[in-house]
Amino acid sequence: MSLPSDLVAPLGVLAELTHRCPLACPYCSNPLMLDDRGDELDTATWARVFSEAAAMGVLQVHLSGGEPASRRDLAEIVSAANASGLYTNLITSSIGLDRRRLAMLKQCGLDHVQLSLQDVDADSADHIGGYRGGHAHKLEIARLVTELGFALTINAVIHRANISRVAAMVELAASLGAGRVEIAHAQYYGWALRNRQALMPTRAQVDQAMQDAERARSRYHGRLVIDLVVPDYYARRPKACVGGWGRRSLNVTPSGRVLPCHAAETIPGLTFWSVRDHPLAKIWVESPAFRAFRGTDWMEEPCRSCALREVDFGGCRCQALAITGNASAADPSCELSPHHARMLALAEQDAAGSDIDYVYRDRPATVRSAAAALR
Ligand code: SF4
Numbered sequence: 477m478s479l480p481s482d483l484v485a486p487l488g489v490l491a492e493l494t495h496r497c498p499l500a501c502p503y504c505s506n507p508l509m510l511d512d513r514g515d516e517l518d519t520a521t522w523a524r525v526f527s528e529a530a531a532m533g534v535l536q537v538h539l540s541g542g543e544p545a546s547r548r549d550l551a552e553i554v555s556a557a558n559a560s561g562l563y564t565n566l567i568t569s570s571i572g573l574d575r576r577r578l579a580m581l582k583q584c585g586l587d588h589v590q591l592s593l594q595d596v597d598a599d600s601a602d603h604i605g606g607y608r609g610g611h612a613h614k615l616e617i618a619r620l621v622t623e624l625g626f627a628l629t630i631n632a633v634i635h636r637a638n639i640s641r642v643a644a645m646v647e648l649a650a651s652l653g654a655g656r657v658e659i660a661h662a663q664y665y666g667w668a669l670r671n672r673q674a675l676m677p678t679r680a681q682v683d684q685a686m687q688d689a690e691r692a693r694s695r696y697h698g699r700l701v702i703d704l705v706v707p708d709y710y711a712r713r714p715k716a717c718v719g720g721w722g723r724r725s726l727n728v729t730p731s732g733r734v735l736p737c738h739a740a741e742t743i744p745g746l747t748f749w750s751v752r753d754h755p756l757a758k759i760w761v762e763s764p765a766f767r768a769f770r771g772t773d774w775m776e777e778p779c780r781s782c783a784l785r786e787v788d789f790g791g792c793r794c795q796a797l798a799i800t801g802n803a804s805a806a807d808p809s810c811e812l813s814p815h816h817a818r819m820l821a822l823a824e825q826d827a828a829g830s831d832i833d834y835v836y837r838d839r840p841a842t843v844r845s846a847a848a849a850l851r
Pocket residue numbers: 497498499500501503504505506541542543568569592605837
């Protein structure tokens with residue numbers, strides 16, 4: 477199926493190979509209702525999805541989860557993506573990887589590894605991820621990743637417990653040989669929304685962290701790329717969430733539903749087609765969920781008449797829903813939204829709260845340590 481002239485192919489596909497993960501981060505972007513292992517797409521179906529993606533012009537696939545290394549067929553999946561001509565990026569917590577498996581992934585054509593770190597302090601990192609020994613294992617795997625010749629990016633999700641260590645996070649990424657580090661403030665959907673009171677930093681902490689990151693940017697200029705994702709609740713203008721709904725990217729869930737973004741299933745009334753039933757290009761062009769907020773026709777005021785409507789596309793639909801109850805409203809992180817002041821008040825109220833225990837993301841109860849995950 478060819479694409480209509482006014483629609484380009486997504487740049488990348490996020491392939492959520494599984495929702496299983498040994499870690500249990502309280503800001504996990506996976507949905508509150510996780511897909512079961514028994515519903516996961518098999519290797520052959522992923523191979524078909526990759527070849528359909530490449531045929532429609534997609535350039536890269538991000539192999540994600542959950543923890544993609546929880547799939548025993550990860551090497552075959554990487555081979556299939558590579559055979560389709562896609563640039564392959566593994567987004568991993570590292571748990572389930574070791575030298576033998578990494579070397580195998582290298583042979584299968586894996587191009588890039590994106591490793592998440594929860595903190596620089598091991599006790600804090602293991603507490604945040606809910607996984608004893610996880611941090612030490614991550615450091616060991618990061619060294620193996622560069623030793624085996626992969627390009628390495630470090631991902632660090634920032635929130636109240638680690639926000640004072642942004643500079644140290646960048647130092648650690650540099651010492652591990654990363655070429656890029658993504659400092660991303662928690663995005664409050666799904667598990668993070670549920671844990672917002674435990675995660676939200678103060679504005680003063682956010683301002684300090686942004687200054688620390690900018691200083692690190694100058695210090696590492698030319699050696700390490702530092703990407704900053706600003707915190708929506710303290711912003712004045714929204715981000716072009718996922719580059720605009722249905723414009724640049726798509727997610728395939730472990731069981732095959734195709735989503736415009738991670739949290740799209742929180743929006744009631746949308747219908748998500750599955751790669752089990754339709755070719756990927758047909759879903760991209762025709763599925764009701766992608767058409768629902770593509771372009772600008774769906775917009776309400778103030779976005780409808782705003783000069784920036786084709787710059788940020790009204791921000792995030794899931795955030796609009798979460799705060800205003802209306803997925804077609806302007807993202808309330810925009811100061812032109814009538815809900816902007818309330819969003820800021822929510823942030824300040826959560827940030828001022830005393831320490832609250834995390835509601836950890838669900839996970840299989842049997843895997844509790846790095847050693848056990850490799851057995
Ligand atoms: S629990 Fe943590 S490591 Fe696992 S998928 Fe979620 S965010 Fe990633």
